[in-house]
Amino acid sequence: MAKEIKSKIVGYEVVKPESKNAPxxxxxxxxxxxxxxxxxxxxxxxxxxxxxYKIKTPLSDHALYITINDxxxxxxxxxxxxxxxxxxxxxxxxxxxxxxxxxxxxxxxVFRKGGDATFLVEExxxxxxxxxxxxxxxxxxxxxxxxxxxxxxxxxMKSIGMIKSDLDPHQKAFIEKKKQEIAxxxxxxxxxxxxxxxxxxxxxxxxxxxxxxxxxxxxxxCLNCGDSKCx
Numbered sequence: 001m002a003k004e005i006k007s008k009i010v011g012y013e014v015v016k017p018e019s020k021n022a023p024x025x026x027x028x029x030x031x032x033x034x035x036x037x038x039x040x041x042x043x044x045x046x047x048x049x050x051x052x053y054k055i056k057t058p059l060s061d062h063a064l065y066i067t068i069n070d071x072x073x074x075x076x077x078x079x080x081x082x083x084x085x086x087x088x089x090x091x092x093x094x095x096x097x098x099x100x101x102x103x104x105x106x107x108x109x110v111f112r113k114g115g116d117a118t119f120l121v122e123e124x125x126x127x128x129x130x131x132x133x134x135x136x137x138x139x140x141x142x143x144x145x146x147x148x149x150x151x152x153x154x155x156x157m158k159s160i161g162m163i164k165s166d167l168d169p170h171q172k173a174f175i176e177k178k179k180q181e182i183a184x185x186x187x188x189x190x191x192x193x194x195x196x197x198x199x200x201x202x203x204x205x206x207x208x209x210x211x212x213x214x215x216x217x218x219x220x221x222c223l224n225c226g227d228s229k230c231x
Contacts (some may be wrong), residue, residue: 010189038071038114045071048085051159053152056105057145062092064100070160082160084111089149096145103149107229123157124150125173139198139211140224178216179223198223 036042050069057064071085089100110117129144144150157163182199190191203213208225215221219230 031059036073038073038085038112040112040114042071042112045087049082052158053155055145055148055152057136057142058146059145060091060093060095064089064093065151066149068156070226081164084117084156084160087153090178100117103146107153118157119149119164121154121157121163124153124181127194135211139202141204141209141211175226178221182214182216 020047042068048069048071050067052065052067055064067087067090068084069088072080072081072082074080076089087104089104091100106121110120125143125147127144127146127150129146133141133143133147136142136148142151150171154163179198198210198212199214201214202211202223203220203226204211205213205222205224207227208222208226210222212224213220213222213227216223221228221230
């Protein structure tokens with residue numbers, strides 16, 4: 001029976017007799033993964049684990065308290081992981097209330113979006129205050145308040161395993177030993193030096209912005225991050 005073709009022919013295939021009886025191809029679907037990743041649709045449980053970090057700057061008489069709450073995904077399995085879900089910043093100082101509130105909402109939205117949220121740390125630590133930064137307790141230079149909030153987030157991400165530490169256990173032990181040796185040699189120190197975790201007269205480290213570079217074992221070495229001119 002002839003059939004009129006009214007549309008344009010764009011391709012054709014000859015059907016062979018043996019192909020009519022051939023079984024249909026079997027489509028094998030990949031196994032579905034039960035691993036839960038952080039995404040916007042994940043519902044907030046009634047209880048979250050959190051940590052609070054205190055920031056006291058010379059720019060204000062009142063401290064900031066940063067609370068980061070985490071959600072445990074795939075609890076009890078080999079894929080268990082702890083990921084930040086929300087952040088709150090509280091302070092008696094209401095001067096920066098608007099932008100602090102906006103910052104917490106944006107950061108919390110990024111946390112709940114899922115994926116790699118560690119980029120927030122570098123972006124925030126790169127913010128500079130046009131009025132100038134300040135030295136926090138311990139001698140580390142902070143270019144802005146936003147940068148110090150970013151450092152608090154970095155500390156938290158390191159504690160839950162999202163960011164790996166630059167120092168291995170051997171380097172940490174070595175630096176801690178040298179810090180104790182230098183601290184033992186100090187007999188007198190001013191009040192400002194007592195508040196510092198590093199020796200008086202230490203130079204500013206170009207890598208971690210901390211006054212912790214000392215001449216040690218024939219080489220200039222940072223007691224905070226381990227950076228050394230001798231490699």
